[in-house]
Amino acid sequence: MMDLREPKFPWGLEVKATVDLYNDGSLPDIPEDMLLVVAGGPGEIVQVGHHSEANIPIYMVDFGVCVLGCLEEEIEPMRSAAPQEAAVA
Template identity: 70%
Template sequence: MLIEPALPKFQWGQPVIAAVDLYNDGSHPDVAEDQLMIVAGGPGEIVQVGHHAEANLAVYMVDFGLAVIGCLEHEILPEGSALTEEAGT
């Protein structure tokens, strides 16, 4: 059975904010692993939209100014959104 790829919720060029604190997961070798990189609410812009085929998830490359970070949908919100306790869960 063929599963259709998940459609992305966000688009290239869209301004977003971090929904949660974003930490280095090891993908930024010049930054200590588990170091806080972007605080929740930090502004960014989507510079690439990709797809993780095995997990059937949209993956977003977000330029937060200090770093370009790969994010999942639950880790970002549209610009102007209010942060909530539930964001990212």
């Protein structure tokens, strides 16, 4: 029995796409190869699954326009803005 590879990212994490994401045929009502999310598009991980044959985590990410299954290399955590310096009175 093989050990499951642990996911790098948790549920609820705000992420952004690292690459343009196209319909690979998994969304039947949308033309195949249509651009769905541009690189940098924001989303939130709503579920984490596992591809048993490849032993890799699959992330269901809600990008607002659709929910897509993504690999770790297709998403990254959203960088929070640097805290603003307090204004000097």
